[in-house]
Amino acid sequence: MRNPADRTDTTRAHAARVYDYILGGEDHYPVDAEAGDAMCRHWPALPVHMRENRRFMHRAGDFLAREKGVRQFLDIGAGLPTSPNLHEVVQGVAPESRVVYVDNDPIVLAHADALLDSSPEGATAYVDADIRDPDAVSRNPRVRELLDLDQPVGLMVIGVIHFIRPPEDLPLVRRLLEPLPSGSYLAMTIGTGDFAPEEVGRVAEEYERQNMPMVLRDLPTATSFFDGMHLVEPGVTQAHKWRPGAGQQDVDDRDVAMYGAVAYKP
Numbered sequence: 001m002r003n004p005a006d007r008t009d010t011t012r013a014h015a016a017r018v019y020d021y022i023l024g025g026e027d028h029y030p031v032d033a034e035a036g037d038a039m040c041r042h043w044p045a046l047p048v049h050m051r052e053n054r055r056f057m058h059r060a061g062d063f064l065a066r067e068k069g070v071r072q073f074l075d076i077g078a079g080l081p082t083s084p085n086l087h088e089v090v091q092g093v094a095p096e097s098r099v100v101y102v103d104n105d106p107i108v109l110a111h112a113d114a115l116l117d118s119s120p121e122g123a124t125a126y127v128d129a130d131i132r133d134p135d136a137v138s139r140n141p142r143v144r145e146l147l148d149l150d151q152p153v154g155l156m157v158i159g160v161i162h163f164i165r166p167p168e169d170l171p172l173v174r175r176l177l178e179p180l181p182s183g184s185y186l187a188m189t190i191g192t193g194d195f196a197p198e199e200v201g202r203v204a205e206e207y208e209r210q211n212m213p214m215v216l217r218d219l220p221t222a223t224s225f226f227d228g229m230h231l232v233e234p235g236v237t238q239a240h241k242w243r244p245g246a247g248q249q250d251v252d253d254r255d256v257a258m259y260g261a262v263a264y265k266p
Contacts, residue, residue, distance in 0.1 A: 013210040015163060016079045016105045022047050023054075027080050027107060035210045042202035045255035050159075052251060053189050054082065056239040056260040057158045060187040061086050063232075063243060063262065065093040070154040070185060072147045073099045076131050076176065077160030081111055086156065087124045095121040098146045102137055104130040131160060132168070134175035152183035159258070161225070162191030162214050169215070173225055177265060184265045186229060189239050189258045190222040191215070200257040222259040229263035236261040 013035035017028040021036040028036075040046050064070040071094055075086050078101035084092075087099040101124070103109070112126035125142045137143060147153055155176060161169055177186060193200045193216040200216065207214040223236045234242065239260035240251045 013212065014105060014107070015207075015212050016103070016108060018210075018212075019050060019159070020080045020082070022050055023082060025080060025082060027111060035206070039203045039206050042206055043196065043199035045196070045199070045252070046203060048251060048255040049257050052240040052256045053159045053258050053260075055248075056189055056242055056258070057086065057156065057187070058084065058089050059243055059245065060158075060260070060262050061089040061154070061156070062093060064154040064185055064187070065090040065097060068152075068185065070152055071097045072151060073097065073154040073156060074137075074143070074147065074176075074180075075099060075101045075156040075158070076137070077157070078103045078108065078126075079105075079159070080108055087118060087122070090154075091119040091122050095119040098123045100125050100127055100143050100146050102127045102129050102131070104128060131157075131164065131172060131176075134172060134178075137176065138179040149179055150181055152185070153180045155180060155184060155186045157186065157188045159189050159191075161188065162216065163212065165213060165215055170225065180265060182265055185232075185262055186226065186265065187260075187262045188225060189260045190217055190225065192217055192219070192222060192257055192259050194218055195238070195257060196254045203257075216257070217259075219259065222261075226261060226263040229265055232262040232264065 010029045013032045017032040018036045021028040021032050073090060090097040109128050116124050118124040123146050125146050127140050127142050129137045129140060204214040204216055236259050238256050239258040240256050242260045
């Protein structure tokens with residue numbers, strides 16, 4: 001079987017590896033570091049922004065497991081392993097939780113073993129699939145094996161939709177939700193230029209230069225992803241303001257270019 005790392009293009013920056021570099025990880029290449037450094041020159045708050053995006057995921061996962069009793073999670077665009085991963089968060093609440101990670105980046109697949117350290121009572125799996133093909137996700141044998149689609153699922157779409165251009169974006173989210181039963185939840189973060197438009201706009205331009213198209217969305221557009229669902233309080237807000245915990249650090253609003261929300265599928 002071909003090593004997934006053999007499919008990795010080390011001559012072009014990749015969003016998951018740039019994210020890893022900026023957050024201080026080790027799974028990236030010089031081209032990713034160069035891109036990350038350029039982006040941070042445009043907007044020095046970028047590491048803060050990325051950390052808050054990840055903290056939202058932790059809080060949303062904990063909320064769904066602890067307060068809503070969700071025991072199945074589908075994480076789209078999981079990215080490179082960065083502890084705590086989603087399964088560590090939700091299995092810390094309910095060890096029997098099952099988590100399926102989905103990504104199509106070869107370097108993520110190469111590190112999939114680091115994602116699969118499940119609790120004995122629960123289960124985790126990695127699926128090599130693309131958000132742009134929701135049917136391939138829902139029909140994947142491993143997804144069907146680990147997730148009971150007659151029971152609620154927490155669909156996590158964290159830090160990925162800003163790489164999908166309209167008009168493709170909304171239908172993709174709808175198609176990911178379609179096979180999930182009533183009582184499921186959607187947790188999303190959505191990139192925006194509403195709070196630091198010049199700086200974040202330059203970061204988006206840098207992503208474009210690196211062949212990683214990025215779309216920033218205002219609040220009404222971000223909210224439209226949840227049409228037909230019931231938003232959990234406080235609704236769509238900046239990621240760091242969504243149900244902050246007692247240990248939440250003070251963060252300047254201008255340093256977070258991400259909306260976040262959780263919504264219930266009726």
